[in-house]
Amino acid sequence: MAHVMSITLNPAIDLAFYLDQLMLGAVNRPAESQLEAAGKGVNVARMLAVLGHQVTASGFLGEDNDGPFRHVFKTYGIKDAFVRVPGQTRINTKLAESDGRVTDINGPGVSISEADIQTLLQTLQQHIQHQRPEAIVLAGSLPQGISTDTFGQCLQTLKATGIPLWLDTSGPALTTAIAQQPAAIKPNEHELAEWAGMPLSHQRYRLEAAQRLHQSGIEHALLSAGAEGVLWVSSAGIWQSTPPQVDARNTVSAGDTFMAGMLHGLLNQHAPDDTLRFATALSAESVRHLGVGDPQASDFTTLLNLTQVESMDNAATESSLS
Ligand SMILES: Nc1ncnc2c1ncn2[C@@H]1O[C@H](COP(=O)(O)OP(=O)(O)O)[C@@H](O)[C@H]1O
Ligand SMILES: O=P(O)(O)OC[C@H]1O[C@](O)(COP(=O)(O)O)[C@@H](O)[C@@H]1O
Incomplete structure (x- = not known):
């Protein structure tokens, strides 16, 4: 199994409520609530650790409430x-409501100073030199105090290590990330729509956008679209997956589970279709509950069998000819 470094610049403690139906402006009494250390890179770290990898997690944590993180680590x-x-x-x-709708309220996060950024870069360099991870994942939004310029410089420093860099972020940080040509990027269709300059509601537009991403110099362009599945454009071809139908209770962390599942398959040199099937089935498993996916779920083999994976190479050729 591999050593992976996972960086979360703006982690979060997720407070999840399960409600029949959210009533705005009224007293809501959820049937269940849960509090968990999270943030995109933390979720990816947890999923990779479950899959047997050695993971080092880094980024910034507020010193006053790091208990849930220490517990998870x-x-x-x-x-x-x-x-x-x-x-x-x-x-x-x-x-999370009973019809599967989830409303996210994501706070801005702690304020980061220039000195904090330098401390982080030194910490990362020490760990990278010492452990030589096989991949670096950087996932999530930017905290207050880190501009997109500074973010771009941090990405350049990480890329200069020569270790494949996997990114998942949104908004202006996503545009900065794409410009740095990381090894892999995984936006969802809403996040990539901003960069593409058009809604990606149809498969044809998604395919064009994912191809553009790959052609811009990103080896693995991964575009996820919730229950509609994933498009993956790489030099190994174009693949599409559709997850099985599941009872979606909490879709939070599905994207993080998917990204970890893909990295797992590629680090283990699994075949492309097996890699995509595994990551898609694992992310579908994750939406049935809070937190990352469970590869030990009793019906996981059934989920794998129900996940559809197909090569899109012909469709892409037809699309470029039309
Ligand atoms: N309702 C759902 N049913 C089945 N699988 C889902 C569902 N929502 C998400 N997934 C799985 O999780 C993956 C990532 O979800 P998505 O919502 O696209 O990403 P993100 O969590 O980053 O917004 C999807 O590609 C799919 O495989
Ligand atoms: O850094 P951001 O973009 O605010 O996202 C943070 C949120 O993303 C999550 O990591 C979930 O991400 P995904 O649903 O994309 O997998 C939550 O745990 C966390 O609250």
Whole structure:
């Protein structure tokens, strides 16, 4: 199994409520609530650790409320290389309703200073030199105090290590990330629509956008679209997957589970269709509950068998001719 470094610049403690139906402006009494250390890179780290990889997690954590993170790192055997900064890590609220709708309220996060950024870069360099990870994942939004320019410089530093860099972010940070030509990127269709300059509601537009991403110099362009599945454009061809129908209770962290599943398959040199099938089935498994996917779920083999994967190479050729 591989060593992976996972970076979360703006982690969160996720507070999830399960409601029949959200009533705005009224007292809501959820049937269930849960509090968990999260943030995109933390979720990816946890999923990779579950899949047997050695993971070092880094980024910034508020020193006043890092208990839930320390608990997760200990439980999953993740090496804690987070830089502590004054204040509290944000709490993100997830309101999951019985029809599968989820409302996210994601806070801005702690304020990061120039000195904090330098400390983080030194910490990362030490860990990278010492452990030589086979991949670096950087996932999630930017905290206050990190501009897209600074983010771009951090990405350049990471890319200069020569270690494949996997990115998942949104908004202006996504545009900056794409410009740095990482090894892989995984936006969802709403996030990529901003960069593409058009809604990606149809498969044809998604295919064009994913191809453009790959042609811009990104080896693995991964475009996810919730229950409609994933498009993957790489030099190994174009693949599409459709997840099985599941009872979607909480879609939070589905994207993180998917990204970890893809990295797992590629690090283990699994065939492209097996890699995509596994990651898609694992992310479908994850939406049935809070948190990342469970490859030990009793029906996981059934989910794998029900996940459709097909080569799109012909469709892409037809699309470029029309
Ligand atoms: N309702 C759903 N049913 C089955 N699988 C889902 C569902 N929502 C998400 N997934 C799986 O999780 C993957 C990532 O979800 P998506 O919503 O696209 O990403 P993100 O969580 O980053 O917004 C999808 O490609 C799909 O495989
Ligand atoms: O950094 P952002 O973009 O605010 O996202 C943070 C949120 O993303 C999550 O990691 C979930 O991400 P995905 O649903 O995309 O997998 C939550 O745990 C967290 O609250």
